[in-house]
Amino acid sequence: MAPKEDWTLHRPRNAPILNPYVDYTEKVLKALEGGLGDKSAKTLTPAELVKKGEGRPGASELGDKYKLKGDQVEEYQQDWYALDDQIGFIAAHAADDANGVTEEFEELRDSAVEITKNVPDDPTPSRQLDAVNAIDKAVGDAVDKVYVAYAALEGKSAQVPEDWSGGGGGGGGSPYFPGLTDTSGAYSGESAQPIGAGEKADVQAMYQYLIDHYGFTPEQAAGILGNLQVESGFDTGAYNPNEGAIGLAQWLGGRRENLEAFAGGREGGVTSWKNQIDFMMHELNGSESGALGRLRRTSSAGDAAAVFDQYYERSSGEARGQRIANANSIANSMVSA
Structure with missing residues (x-):
């Protein structure tokens, strides 16, 4: 892909909240554009593209200097972290055939150019946040399109869901398409993991909490828990030293920092399952609302289980069949409990 000549994102005058985010977005998009061009996207990560969070205003500065409310500060920070995660996904999955996703990248780039161009000089803090959120949504939309493009490139389009079985061919990593992927049969080669002695009460409590406190259906609660079983074995103190990921959902990087900040002042601290579920919902109602x-x-x-894996955990997909089998097992066990 030939980079678009001389494109740049607009920096409105006197926009101290928006402009650092614009600077960072432009850096990662330009680096990704170059990577797609020479088909080296597979080796690109946000950390390699640019220094994470460079030039970002701190929480106290946003609150004290720019008078943002607490939820606005959190939303702004979440947008930064989401940008890292989602651009990293595009870089990794574009590699197999970079030309297959250039349209999606170009649309994302042009959206960012248009969004920033429409912000006037001397914008209010609220107007700056609106632009940050719009850029973040454009990135999220691009990620969704890359999922579809990647599936098509791998020959796993919606017309051949039977090829997405867990029995060979890498089917465990296949995307989930609502109404098209048959999760009842596509991953039937997997067996559920045992919940384990002493953990059943915790699973029951989390299941009921998700239903009673957050309004999920029993099936949706089981789908979430099927994922958490794979991620951590329901161990709130689970730690992956290779990635630095912690907790039920194995949060890492900026998301881990957010978890620690969120749960640090609460009763039970970071290792409380309830605090971790609450943080998960904090993300799902914010940066992970899609x-x-x-x-x-x-x-x-x-x-x-498939949706939670694909859109919240954003795993490699290799264990998707296991997640689905676990979810079905949990759903059945809770009905009979």
Whole structure:
């Protein structure tokens, strides 16, 4: 892909909240554009593209100097972290055939150019945040399109869901398409992991909490828990030293920092399952709202597990069959409990 000549993102005058985010977005997009051009995207990560968070205003500065409310500060920070995660996904999955996703990248780049161009000089803090959120949404939309493009490139389009079985061919990493992927049969080669002695009460409590406190259906709650079982074995203190990931959902990087800040002042601290579930919902109602919307539209435990994996955990997909099998097992066990 030949880079678009002389493109740049607009920096409005006197926009100290927006402009650092614009600077950072432009750096990662230009680096990704170059990587796609020479098909080296597979080796690119946000950390390699630019220094994470460079020039970002701190929380106290946003609150004290720019008079933002607490939820606005959190939303702004979440947008930074989401940009890292989602651009990293595009870089990794574009590599197999960079030309297959250049259209999606170009649309994302042009959207960012248009969004920033429409911000006037001397914008209010609220107007700056609106632009940050719009850029973040454009990145999220691009990620969704890359999922579809990547599936098509791998020959796993919606017309051949039977090829997405867990029995060979890398099917465990296949994307989930609502209404098209048959999670009841596509991953039937997997067996559920045992919940384990002493953990059943915790699973029951989390299951009930998700239903009673957050309004999930039993199937959706089971889908979430099927994922957490794979991620951590329901161990709130689970730690992956290779990645630095912690907790039920194996949060890492900026998301881990947010978890620690969120739960640090609460009773039970970071290792409380309730605090971790609350943080998960904090993300789902904020930076991960796209995942929540898809999750709430599912009607089976298998579909919920696939959606939660694809859009919230954003794993490699290799263990998706296991996640679905776990979710179905949990759903069945809770009905009979």
